[in-house]
Amino acid sequence: MNKALETLQVWFGKRLVIGVPYFWLLLFFAIPFLIVFKISFSWMQPIQPGYAPLFSWVEETQRFVATLNFSNYEVLLDDPLYLGTFLYSVKVAAISTVLCLLVGYPMAYAIARCPPTTRNLFLMLIILPFWTSFLLRVYAWIGLLKTNGVINNSLLALGIIDQPLTLLYTDFAVYIGIVYSYLPFMILPLYSNLEKHDLTLLEAAADLGASPVKSFFWITLPLSMPGIVAGCLLVFIPAVGEYVIPSLLGRTDQLMIGTVLSAQFFGARNWPVASAVAIALLIMLLIPIMLFQRYQRRELQAARR
């Protein structure tokens, strides 16, 4: 009897532990997503709540009727503005991700090879910027990059340039902003991967005639692939939908999708089109996530002995 109770408790306990994150995801992801998904098939309406109901009761036929509007998605495909913004966002995010990787990999590698005490200090320093408001840090870049900002003034004073450079409101400024803000998201997963590497593998490679450079490309780099993939996704996904950095530092003639989304929601108050943009963005981001999951599953199977 006691035994049965215990089994029941274990069963219930397990379900409870797994259930909490599921419940969380249901409440804060699945339901809002379905609402947005629903709105994306609706019409704009000048009165509250801003969009027409999808389902209506038709008295004559005694039935519920769903009236779906696909024109919001048609707008996305027809209007070159949207396609251009999507492509531009992907381009900016992709370049920023590559830059993050190029800057972050050596840093993560150096930290992982440090003695443990210094390692923790460096990790602290990587996380330290998070203690200041994100918005504030992006604002600070305006002060650095603007025409009479710190960078231009220093270069002028040193006589390296005669004319101030146009740094602010360019793609360059957006890359700087994104790389600066998202670098920790690249470094941390890379570090946690590199730190676990078995260094005797490098000795084995050296023993078999591989120089340190060759060992890096044959052994360390392939083995750090899971870290690279995780870091890239953690940078790429939020970078595609980035709104604050391009609006503060970016070009005014070329918008990113996050800015368009916000303009549709708050400026034009066109919730159905804004929702369609959000759904399209999500689907676009789902592809790399699914690729990552498949990769992870394969890695997991490979790690199992």
Add this chain to the structure above:
Amino acid sequence: MSQKTVDRGQEYVRIEGVTKRFGDFVAVDSVSLSIFKGEIFCLLGGSGCGKTTLLRMLAGFESPTAGRILIDGQDMAGIPPYERPVNMMFQSYALFPHMTVAKNVAFGLEQEGLGKTEIERRVGEMLEIVKLGEFARRKPHQLSGGQRQRVALARALIKKPKLLLLDEPLGALDKKLREYTQFELINLQEQLGVTFVVVTHDQEEAMTLASRIGVMNKGQIVQVGTPTDIYEFPSSRFVADFIGSVNMFEGQLTEDEPGHVRIRCPELDATVYVNHGISAAPEAKVAVAIRPEKIELTRSELAATENRTRGTVKEIAYMGDMSVYLVRLESGRLVRVTIPNTERHADERIVWDEMVYLSWHPSSPVVLTV
């Protein structure tokens, strides 16, 4: 048993006064050693005795604090591991987890920039030698411990090194597989004519594999010799005690002639007569070491006055092929005696609490001065 014939004329590795310090700790303490071409040389010692550090210096992963290492006459100072004519089999095997067996084995050849067909041919041959042909496409984690060991061996041998370093090569294998693999290793070594330097803490492994053994203690080489030398003629108390089991008695030299010596051992309650001379000061304190299998047990009293004592059987361990007896002497000392079980029926065997007489041949005791 391996062919323990070594061409002593051909020195291949020469270690000259090599010392390695890590901070204040002296891992290897002025070791000088010659290793001959085509032999299996075992560095044997307990953990922390410096054997692995010495091996890593041969491979080039550590550089000596003092002294020098010559391989085939060439000073290895400043030569990185990837430029040495040496390959190593790691204790953990260090197989590349993201590569297949074939890729692991091919690694060394690919670093040399050989052609694809050449690499494929040689990898195929090597995998046949270690009997892993059908596993070429597997990843290391899909193999058993013994198979991984053979991949590691194949990978280390593919570049046809003149010198192969093996760090506890059989350490991760279970007993049956170890015995089998030991002979495989010896066969392979003879077939390929490679010089092996093996590091091990397992004396049985060293005994079966080695043509010569270097026993290490606290960073120093304490004795170098063939397995028989080391076992039958240990040069110090440490070696006698470390290799195999031994009964050791402290005593005093009472008679020191060129042809024989007599030693008085109070613990043994007997005088030990040894039929060869030793070099020691008169009346020196020495130790007498007698191996358990060199002592005979009888029930009947012995006529001899020397090289015999008596006691009571306190413990018998039946091991199948032999039995181990622990006999308590009148002085209270326990003596270990092993008797082969040559007969199946146990009627005649000595049993617990019996009074027995112990005796040994005058050539059996080893007299140790250090």
